[in-house]
Amino acid sequence: MSEPQTEDPQHETQVQQHMQQHMQLHKEDRHFVTALARGLDVLASFRSFETRLGNAELAQRCGLPKSTVSRLTHTLTELGYLRLDPEQAKYQLGSSALALAPAAQHGVDVLAVVRPFMQELADLSQGVTSLIVRDRAQMLIFENCQSESYLTLRVAVGTRISGLTSAAGRAYLQALPGAEQRQALAAFRQQEGMDGASAQAIAQRSRAEVERQGCTTSFGEWLPDINSIAAAFRPGPALPPMTLSCSGPTAIVPAALLLETVRPRLLESIRGIEAALRAQDR
CATH class of the missing domain: 1.10.10.10 (Winged helix-like DNA-binding domain superfamily/Winged helix DNA-binding domain)
Structure with a gap:
């Protein structure tokens, strides 16, 4: 989009x-x-x-x-x-x-690499795939790709979303080293008015999800009746982690489809993106 x-x-x-x-x-x-x-x-x-x-x-x-x-x-x-x-x-x-634009150019280069993977994932899920980055105490949609048949969840590029209830925010947190993760978790928690114990519980659950299945989930937690999974990747030393999120309404994109069909391809895409970016930097 x-x-x-x-x-x-x-x-x-x-x-x-x-x-x-x-x-x-x-x-x-x-x-x-x-x-x-x-x-x-x-x-x-x-x-x-x-x-x-x-x-x-x-x-x-x-x-x-x-x-x-x-x-x-x-x-x-x-x-x-x-x-x-x-x-x-x-x-x-x-x-x-x-x-300042040359410093941001790497982000444009990343987008050129990532977009074909995003479109493939969107077509596979019949939903929308988003490239999402952190913006202070929230996550920001940097780019969207959607399947041709996709008609709902028109969340525009530039929209800020929750760092704690979205799969993308949870995946981002798990890609950070300890001190940075604690800082980001505190910022997300304060933004959303969430108590420390609840935020820690989300972080622990997300860590377990990444260890078990390689991605994070949000089934009806960010928006009612919206399912999403997400995984983070490292675009290189000049940029912080970014996340790919596959989302859609429950009726069109059920949790089982995301976990059983889309998740393996999402993880393959993350590996492909990181390999392509490493080759680009050589």
Whole structure:
């Protein structure tokens, strides 16, 4: 599924809520630099290099006073991360932001490798296969592939989902080393208002699933009547773990289909992706 070309009001509301929740989580952290976080949130509001946004729109998306946003956009413009279109009084990402693109290019290269595997899995499951990455205290859908017959669960690219109730978030956690896993688990737990014991129980169950069957599951836990399985892979030293998730409505994609038919091919795909990425880096 390709990203919509027009702005999605529901998506923008989710972005605003996400930013406000993120600030609330760190309010008591004396090492957290709020001004820096706000500046990064302004940059994160631009979904592409073609996007143009004014201070009022940015203030709404970031949940900040317009006066604060005006100072942030002025600073980011002076540093070259934004550039102002004086006729429209709107900003675009600037050359300094563009200079960061080579670091993100590896992610584009990964997508080129992963997409054929995703489409095969989507066709096999008759559902949707998603490439999902972590975004702070949630998981973010980076790309979707769906079968031609698939008509439901239209979750757009850029949508943020639960790190604890989704199979993708659980798979991501299990791909992290100990200290990073504890940090991510705490962030996910705080985001969702879950107590520590419940979060630990999910992590332990997910670990057992990976050891037993190579993937994590979420059957009706992320969304009612939606089944999903997921497995993580390591795209290389420059990027954190990513996850592949195969999902669909219970009526179309029952748990048995995912575990018995899709799961073996998902694990083969993960091995194939990692091998292709290693060969690419040589």
